[in-house]
Amino acid sequence: MNSKTKLPWKYIFLTLVMICIIIAIVEKVKGDTLRNFPRNVLICSSILCVGTFLKWKRIKNFILQISISVILILTGSFLIGNTYQREYLVTRNNIKMVACQKLLWDGQIPYYQYNNSFFYGKKLGFEMYSIENKNPLSKTPRLTPLQWLFYDLEGNTIEKGSDHENETLENQQDNLSKQKAEIKQLDVTTIKNRKDELVFSISMTDFIDSYNGYYWNDQEERYLPPTSEWGSVMYKTSIHSNHETIYYNFTENEKIWSLPSISVYVPTNGDYIQEVTIDFDDHSFTEEMHDLYEKMCFYGLKVFFSQLENEKIIELYKTMNSLAYDNIFPNAQGYGSNPIPCTLYFKDNIGIYPYFAIGESVHLCIIPVSQETLDYFEKKGVKIHEIL
Numbered sequence: 001m002n003s004k005t006k007l008p009w010k011y012i013f014l015t016l017v018m019i020c021i022i023i024a025i026v027e028k029v030k031g032d033t034l035r036n037f038p039r040n041v042l043i044c045s046s047i048l049c050v051g052t053f054l055k056w057k058r059i060k061n062f063i064l065q066i067s068i069s070v071i072l073i074l075t076g077s078f079l080i081g082n083t084y085q086r087e088y089l090v091t092r093n094n095i096k097m098v099a100c101q102k103l104l105w106d107g108q109i110p111y112y113q114y115n116n117s118f119f120y121g122k123k124l125g126f127e128m129y130s131i132e133n134k135n136p137l138s139k140t141p142r143l144t145p146l147q148w149l150f151y152d153l154e155g156n157t158i159e160k161g162s163d164h165e166n167e168t169l170e171n172q173q174d175n176l177s178k179q180k181a182e183i184k185q186l187d188v189t190t191i192k193n194r195k196d197e198l199v200f201s202i203s204m205t206d207f208i209d210s211y212n213g214y215y216w217n218d219q220e221e222r223y224l225p226p227t228s229e230w231g232s233v234m235y236k237t238s239i240h241s242n243h244e245t246i247y248y249n250f251t252e253n254e255k256i257w258s259l260p261s262i263s264v265y266v267p268t269n270g271d272y273i274q275e276v277t278i279d280f281d282d283h284s285f286t287e288e289m290h291d292l293y294e295k296m297c298f299y300g301l302k303v304f305f306s307q308l309e310n311e312k313i314i315e316l317y318k319t320m321n322s323l324a325y326d327n328i329f330p331n332a333q334g335y336g337s338n339p340i341p342c343t344l345y346f347k348d349n350i351g352i353y354p355y356f357a358i359g360e361s362v363h364l365c366i367i368p369v370s371q372e373t374l375d376y377f378e379k380k381g382v383k384i385h386e387i388l
Contacts, residue, residue, distance in 0.1 A: 016042070019042065020042070023042075026119065027358075030119075030121075031121070031122055031283045032115060032119040032120065032121050033112070033119060033120055033121075033359055034118065034119060035087065035098070035117070035118055035119060035120055036085055036086075036087050036100075038117075038118050085100045085101055085102045085103060086100070086101045086103070086135075087099070087100055087101075088100075088101075088137050089114065090111070092111065092125075092150060092159075093150060093152070093158055093159060095113070095124065095152070095153065096113075096114040097111045097112060097113060097114055097124055097125075098111070098112045098113075098114050098120040099111050099127075099137060100112065101135065101136075101137065105131065105134060106131070106235075106336070107128055107129050107130065107131045107133075107233065107235065108126055108127070108128055108129075109126060109127045109128075109129070109136070109137065109145075110123055110125070110126045111123070111124050111125045111126060111127075111150065112124060113153065122283065123283075124150060124151050124152075124153075125148065125149055125150030125151055125159070126148065126149060127145040127147070127148045128145055128146045128147040128148070128233045129143065129145050129146060130146060130234075131235060131236050146162060146233055147161070147162045147231060147233060148160065148161055148162070155256060155258060178221060178222075179222065180216060181209065181212035181213045181215070181216040181222050182213050182216075183210075183213040183214060183217055184206070184209045184210040184213045185210070185306045186202050186206055186207075186210050186303060186304075186306065187201075188200055188201065188202055188303075188304050188350060189201045189349060190349035190350070190368035190369065190370060191272070191368075193267055193269070193270060193272060194241070194243045194267065194269065195242075195243075196241075196242060197240075197241045197242070197243055197267065197274070198240075198274075198367075198368040198369070198370060198373065199267060199270070199272035199273060199274050199368055200272060200273040200274075200304075200350075200368050201272065202272070202273060203271040203272065203273070204227050204248065204264050204266055204271075204273060205226075205227060205271075207264065207273060207276065207303055208224045208225075208226065208227065210303045210306075211223065211224050211299050211300065211302075211303050212224055214299050214302045214303070215299050223252075223299070224250060224262070225250065227248065229250075230248040230249060230250045230264075231248070231249045231250070232246055232247065232248045232249070233246075233247050234246050234247075234268070235247055237337060238265045238274060238275070238337075239265065239274075239275055239335070239336070239337060239338070239339065239365075240265075240274060240275055240338065240367055241265070241267065241274050243267060243268075243269075244267075244268045244269075245265050245266065245267055245268065245274060246265075246266045246267075246268060247263065247264075247265055248263065248264045248265075248266065249261055249262070249263045249264075250262050250263075252292075258281050258286070258289055259281075259289065259292070260278065260279060260280045260281070260289060260292055260293040260296055261278075261279045262276065262277070262278055262279070262296060262300065263275075263276070263277045263278075263279060264276050274367075274368075275365060275366065275367045275368075276300060276304075276365075276366040277363045277364065277365045277366070278293065278296050278297050278300050278363070278364045279361040279362065279363050279364075280293040280361055280362040281361050282356070282361065282362050293362075294317060294318075294321070297317035297320070297321070297364050298310075298313055298314060298317060300364070300366065301313045301316060301317060301352070301366070304350050304366055305347060305350070305387070308347075308387075312387075316345065316352070316387070317364060319345075320345075320352060320353070320354040320364050321354065321362065321364070323342060323343055323354045324354035324355065324356040324362050324363075324364075325356065325362075326342075327341075327342035327343075327354070327356070328356050328357065328358060329355070329356065329357040329358070330357065330358055331357055331358045331359045331360075333357055334357040334359070334360050335355050335357060335360055335363055339355055340377070340380045340381070340382060341353035341354065341355050341365075341377075341382055342354070342382065342383065343382060343383040343384075343385065344369075344374070344377050344382050344383070344384055344385070345385045345386075345387050346369050346374065346384070346385075346386060346387060347386065347387035349368055349369055349370060350366065350367075350368065350369065351366070351367050351368070351369035351373065351374075352364065352365065352366050352367075353365050353367075353382075
């Protein structure tokens with residue numbers, strides 16, 4: 001291949017690199033996300049350029065040629081498969097949106113502000129469906145979601161609901177938050193539940209009572225409502241379990257969509273806890289919201305590590321959050337089944353780790369661990385640290 005043939009491909013490759021840089025800057029500065037079709041075109045174009053570059057090298061070994069071709073095809077298929085999502089343009093509450101359904105269906109359909117053919121903007125809501133209902137947006141008549149929540153462009157809640165009535169009134173919540181909560185120090189242990197599933201020996205009610213006890217001691221009010229007032233949905237599997245699980249989520253005020261939240265994963269066969277995560281939407285970062293997130297991290301960790309001094313707990317969550325920002329995962333490695341974090345800290349049979357993927361919230365994760373868990377993560381390259 002002569003230099004005249006090489007030259008255009010060289011500039012095409014450099015152009016693709018510049019496009020990727022520009023896209024990364026746009027996503028970082030504006031908080032927008034590249035849509036499905038242009039992203040896949042970019043992936044395919046990049047792989048084609050890499051293949052052409054290798055052809056310049058005039059690789060004559062037939063087996064090596066085939067091996068490289070297979071690797072490129074598999075790489076492209078993996079990237080497209082893990083990032084592909086079916087997109088639907090919809091108008092809801094007089095706002096044009098993009099509804100996105102992942103190829104790896106998890107029951108949730110997020111809705112984003114429509115910007116143009118290349119990018120969509122901030123998240124404006126979601127719908128939750130049963131995991132058995134494939135492609136719910138393409139069905140006629142439309143299926144009723146299990147739960148839904150939508151915001152306007154300023155982040156105010158304009159529509160919410162579920163397929164069951166919510167009998168809790170706001171004044172009842174206010175009265176409950178003023179009731180004194182005693183400190184409840186828990187003896188948290190790790191036990192085996194179902195096959196290949198570790199759980200904490202405490203219940204979700206224990207967690208809420210203990211959290212509120214420590215919170216009341218400092219703030220003279222309760223923070224977490226009873227389990228019945230949390231949003232919930234059932235999954236066939238969860239983050240660290242291959243069994244049916246109920247996912248609970250609480251945020252202080254659903255009208256403020258950027259508030260941090262707490263998630264609790266509970267097995268359907270017992271009154272235990274699989275995992276607790278404290279989640280922060282970094283895409284709408286403000287100091288006020290981040291301070292609230294750190295406060296939630298403190299009391300969440302206090303429940304599990306009540307024997308530690310407050311200064312040590314503060315050091316712990318600040319370390320976790322710093323590691324989360326220093327080790328950001330690509331969107332394709334979002335917080336899903338059996339994630340591999342950058343590090344894991346543990347004391348006795350309680351482990352904590354940070355997780356932050358592009359386009360998702362920052363997570364501080366609290367999980368039950370055993371020596372087998374620690375060995376598994378260490379073999380995967382996770383740095384293990386004992387909390388002393």
